[in-house]
Amino acid sequence: MRFQLSEEHRELRRAVRTAIGRRAASGSSWLVAQFPASLIGTARAGDSPPRLDREMWRALGGLGFFSMRLSEAEGGVGLGLPEAVLVFEEAGRALVPGPLVATHLAAGEVPGAATGEVVVAAADGRLVEWLAEADVVRRGAEGALPMKSVDPLTPLHRVPAPARTDPVAVLLTAAEQLGTATRVCELAVQHARTREQFGQPIGAFQAVKHLCAQMLVRAEVARAAVYAAAVTADRADIAAARLLADEAAERGARDCLQVHGGMGFTWESEVHLHLKRTWVRAQRGGGATESEELLAADLTG
Incomplete structure (x- = not known):
């Protein structure tokens, strides 16, 4: 499909x-x-x-x-x-x-x-x-x-006890995470093209290329899962989308910081704020453990 x-x-x-x-x-x-x-x-x-x-x-x-x-x-x-x-x-x-x-x-x-x-x-x-x-x-x-x-x-x-998780809330959180994953990939690529070391853009170095490529792959895989879950509205699809989006956002923000180096932690940069927001969203209902358990139950019937 x-x-x-x-x-x-x-x-x-x-x-x-x-x-x-x-x-x-x-x-x-x-x-x-x-x-x-x-x-x-x-x-x-x-x-x-x-x-x-x-x-x-x-x-x-x-x-x-x-x-x-x-x-x-x-x-x-x-x-x-x-x-x-x-x-x-x-x-x-x-x-x-x-x-x-x-x-x-x-x-x-x-x-x-x-x-x-x-x-x-x-x-x-x-x-x-x-x-x-x-x-x-x-x-x-x-x-x-x-x-x-x-x-x-x-x-x-x-709160002292976890609240009931609304599947739509889980999916919309995944969508927010997807937005962050896309943005940090853009920021990393932009910086890699303009920041120079040893007389050339840092994007010319293989290690930086690999980081940017991996960020893009994770973001696009998450995008496919989130968009598909929005169409099917299936709880298992939403759980899978959430897991992929959380991973794409957090690992992407970390890799973006790696590309930026120390300046990524400064107040002049938005990069560290993306990572911090990603951490907070990941703790909402429907996060890793809950989604993993739901997927496991679905796979085992």
């Missing part, structure tokens, strides 16, 4: 990337595809916890980010899971902050979530993201305790 994007899907992806990269009429940047400089400033300042930009959140709601899978009769866009995957892939690529998955899943149930007027957080596995900033909290976040987050742009709370 071939899973090819239609021209409508490609146009949707282009439109989302353009929207994420545009500047508001006031001249302030609320989302930038390359990476929002304002967020780097927030991370560098070490604000504890970081504040969620409500203007950005409402702008996402206006774009239909949260309501895209609601029917037009419900005030939504009327798209499906494959289209949502493409949109969340772009959000992951741009490191858009906030409880995107939780608010998206609540759009048909929590008033104001679809338009971005309300921020919704939910326990996902043993973590709750952006709990203090949420207007509504769903799915068993009782007794949540604040914890130190490796990602300076994602405040976390830990």
